[in-house]
Amino acid sequence: MRILLIEDDAMLGDAVCAGLTQDGARVDWVRSLSDARLALVEHDYKAVLLDLGLPEGSGLKVLASMRARYDATPVLIITARDRLSERVAGLDAGADDYIVKPFQLDELQARLRAVLRRSSNTVVSAMRRGDVAIEPARQIVTRAGREVSLSAHEYRTLLALMERMGQTVSxxxxxxxxxxxxxxxxxxxxxVYVHQLRRKLGEGLIVTAHGVGYRIETGDTP
Known part of the structure; x- marks a missing residue:
């Protein structure tokens, strides 16, 4: 299980990494917004532990960018900000849970297990267009029943288009x-990603709206 820890406090980061690693998790630890964004683009994680008070700005920026690109990875906020309005803002932004510093490692691990259970129980139906199907819960794409290998960037491009089927996406x-x-x-x-998707999934799947963007039409036959 791979976890992303976004935390600039060295002492806390060391403790969390040690505890989760002892539990069998693989932890990637970053300390800035820019490194967090890069890690999320390059890797898939089971969960994200997110501090809000980072040197480059609020961790909510990371959360907002994740949800904007339909990344449903569970996010557990870990922060010293304990006001009710701040907790509500974090949850409304798409966080799955919120724990206030200082905390015991046992509680953090219990909350992490809870958000992972909720995530695994969330079933997202496959989206289909013709013989192409995408299953967000398993991050699998198939064509005529056969799994198609896509890069992470190709997958996210396809998911964004399938999520807005029938609409032009800029x-x-x-x-x-x-x-x-x-x-x-x-x-x-x-x-380039659209070209690769057409090559792998069929030329008729993605329509170009010249000067605007791309779309996948609704209906059964691309």
């Missing part, structure tokens, strides 16, 4: 879905 929206709106992105990056 290049900027797709960039947010894939990268979370961070970093400098080459102007043709989305077009």
């Amino acid at each position: 290049r900027e929206q797709l960039e947010v879905a894939v990268y979370g709106g961070s970093g400098t992105i080459e102007s043709n990056t989305v077009a």
